Amino acid sequence: MPAASRPRRSVKSTARFVAGAAALLAIATPVVQAAMFEPPGDQVLFGMWFDPADGYNDRPLDINARIDQNVAVFQIAQEIPLPAYNWVTGAGGPAPENTIELSRTDAAVFLTVYPGGGFDTVTTADFTQLGQQILDYQTTLNRTVFLRYAPEMQGLWNAYGQQPTAFIASWRECYTAVKAVAPDTIMVWAPNTPQGYPYGQSLSASSTADIALLDTNNNGELDADDDSLAPYYPGDDVVDWIGVSIYYKGTDSAQTENNVQPEGYCAQAINGVNPSDGATITNWYANYCEAKPDKACMFAESGAAYHLNNTAATTVTRSQLQQGWISDCITNISMLDEFPRLRLIMHFEYEKVETANDNSQDMRDFRVTNDTAALAQLKADFASAGDRFSWAQSRAPPTSISSAGAPAATNSEGSTVVQAITATTRARPTTFPSLFGTTSDGTQRAEFIELGIMIVAGIGGALAVMKTL
Numbered sequence: 001m002p003a004a005s006r007p008r009r010s011v012k013s014t015a016r017f018v019a020g021a022a023a024l025l026a027i028a029t030p031v032v033q034a035a036m037f038e039p040p041g042d043q044v045l046f047g048m049w050f051d052p053a054d055g056y057n058d059r060p061l062d063i064n065a066r067i068d069q070n071v072a073v074f075q076i077a078q079e080i081p082l083p084a085y086n087w088v089t090g091a092g093g094p095a096p097e098n099t100i101e102l103s104r105t106d107a108a109v110f111l112t113v114y115p116g117g118g119f120d121t122v123t124t125a126d127f128t129q130l131g132q133q134i135l136d137y138q139t140t141l142n143r144t145v146f147l148r149y150a151p152e153m154q155g156l157w158n159a160y161g162q163q164p165t166a167f168i169a170s171w172r173e174c175y176t177a178v179k180a181v182a183p184d185t186i187m188v189w190a191p192n193t194p195q196g197y198p199y200g201q202s203l204s205a206s207s208t209a210d211i212a213l214l215d216t217n218n219n220g221e222l223d224a225d226d227d228s229l230a231p232y233y234p235g236d237d238v239v240d241w242i243g244v245s246i247y248y249k250g251t252d253s254a255q256t257e258n259n260v261q262p263e264g265y266c267a268q269a270i271n272g273v274n275p276s277d278g279a280t281i282t283n284w285y286a287n288y289c290e291a292k293p294d295k296a297c298m299f300a301e302s303g304a305a306y307h308l309n310n311t312a313a314t315t316v317t318r319s320q321l322q323q324g325w326i327s328d329c330i331t332n333i334s335m336l337d338e339f340p341r342l343r344l345i346m347h348f349e350y351e352k353v354e355t356a357n358d359n360s361q362d363m364r365d366f367r368v369t370n371d372t373a374a375l376a377q378l379k380a381d382f383a384s385a386g387d388r389f390s391w392a393q394s395r396a397p398p399t400s401i402s403s404a405g406a407p408a409a410t411n412s413e414g415s416t417v418v419q420a421i422t423a424t425t426r427a428r429p430t431t432f433p434s435l436f437g438t439t440s441d442g443t444q445r446a447e448f449i450e451l452g453i454m455i456v457a458g459i460g461g462a463l464a465v466m467k468t469l
């Protein structure tokens with residue numbers, strides 16, 4: 001009804017109307033409902049990525065021993081479709097969940113799933129199988145499970161990157177299929193940081209439908225003024241937690257130098273300000289945490305890079321650099337107070353080679369527990385934070401979990417993990433495939449050499465016998 005045709009209200013009826021509207025508003029005010037697995041009060045979960053690959057062999061049990069706390073959430077990763085576990089190379093197969101069982105705690109599983117071959121390669125059946133794997137963790141192993149599907153979906157460094165239309169379709173299919181099997185799964189939507197968007201990328205290879213989503217300022221280009229997150233948001237009905245990847249890699253343009261980060265780095269980056277130049281960027285916290293009170297927020301992967309190729313060029317030590325990160329981005333109580341929807345900090349406890357902005361191969365160490373002084377600070381800060389951080393509880397591992405490291409031949413759903421038959425004289429390698437590098441296993445090489453010698457000796461022996469006949 002047009003406003004002009006409405007009868008005028010008397011003062012009394014206006015007062016009644018105002019009171020009624022106020023009452024309605026009070027009812028309509030959203031009741032803030034905690035997200036799934038959100039810790040109580042103002043508590044924050046601390047989680048870890050760990051590197052199980054050869055040369056590092058890191059494990060949840062070892063991390064807990066180092067920091068003297070039971071880390072609440074551990075990250076493991078796998079591809080979808082799930083490649084069969086290769087018993088010769090140790091590649092493929094489901095993520096090494098048994099390492100979390102062996103931590104002897106009730107830590108949550110944070111399962112990252114990469115559609116590394118692109119969205120087209122993934123079928124509904126693959127998502128259903130993933131749901132069964134997760135249900136197995138939840139029911140047989142009594143684990144809380146976060147599922148982070150197709151993270152950092154804006155970046156062309158992922159085969160599935162910068163395809164918002166296909167991402168949203170695949171996400172919704174994943175949500176529906178996984179939740180149909182395992183409804184308690186916590187779905188984590190986790191884009192990359194808005195800092196530096198669009199990461200040097202353009203619209204040149206994008207479809208018309210994608211361009212319509214990506215070019216939010218409608219100027220025909222993908223640029224720093226486009227919203228870096230909204231094109232990829234699949235909808236409030238299909239997201240439980242919201243994450244972001246946030247790293248500090250140096251202040252130089254190549255990002256190969258060691259400098260201690262400016263204080264307030266993380267607070268700015270999540271709150272609409274690029275810490276390197278003060279420019280306005282998409283406000284992750286305001287748009288996705290404050291504006292969505294029934295969803296909890298997290299740093300899905302985070303850390304500061306100490307550049308090992310560049311240690312001579314600076315006086316900044318590894319300890320100083322990592323301590324800067326710890327006090328600014330992990331145990332910074334003012335940050336946790338200022339951003340109360342931030343409920344989980346997942347630290348990327350890895351060392352890895354990355355391609356720097358000048359295209360050089362840069363060995364970056366993000367670990368906060370591999371440096372004596374940084375580790376001491378982390379422990380002291382956690383101790384003085386009292387119960388602000390929420391930790392896992394100790395409990396015995398289930399008897400069904402082998403300590404040998406290889407995944408079980410069948411899971412409780414009866415799905416078979418394909419095993420290659422190998423001639424072996426030794427125990428199987430106990431390391432796991434890494435998504436961030438190849439696993440070289442000396443034991444395996446030795447076996448092949450032995451096998452070769454045996455074959456040569458066998459042929460030689462047979463020839464010798466034939467000669468005497």
Ligand SMILES: *[C@@H]1O[C@H](CO)[C@@H](O)[C@H](O)[C@H]1NC(C)=O
Nearest residue numbers: 105106107141142143393395
């Ligand atoms: C499952 O784990 C939770 C959290 O540790 C615990 O409270 C509960 O008792 C466990 N349930 C069973 C059946 O063991």
Ligand SMILES: *[C@@H]1O[C@H](CO)[C@@H](O)[C@H](O)[C@H]1NC(C)=O
Nearest residue numbers: 263264267328332334335338
């Ligand atoms: C902690 O975070 C606040 C923002 O809440 C920021 O102002 C402060 O500089 C940070 N502290 C450190 C040591 O970086």
Ligand SMILES: *[C@@H]1O[C@H](CO)[C@@H](O)[C@H](O)[C@H]1NC(C)=O
Nearest residue numbers: 308309310353360361362363
């Ligand atoms: C940096 O170090 C890594 C190994 O430590 C090496 O692979 C890489 O080539 C080095 N990069 C440069 C530019 O020297």
Ligand SMILES: *[C@@H]1O[C@H](CO)[C@@H](O)[C@H](O)[C@H]1NC(C)=O
Nearest residue numbers: 055056057351369370371372
């Ligand atoms: C750091 O990690 C390496 C493995 O990469 C390990 O050999 C070394 O003992 C660790 N150092 C500290 C101080 O934890």
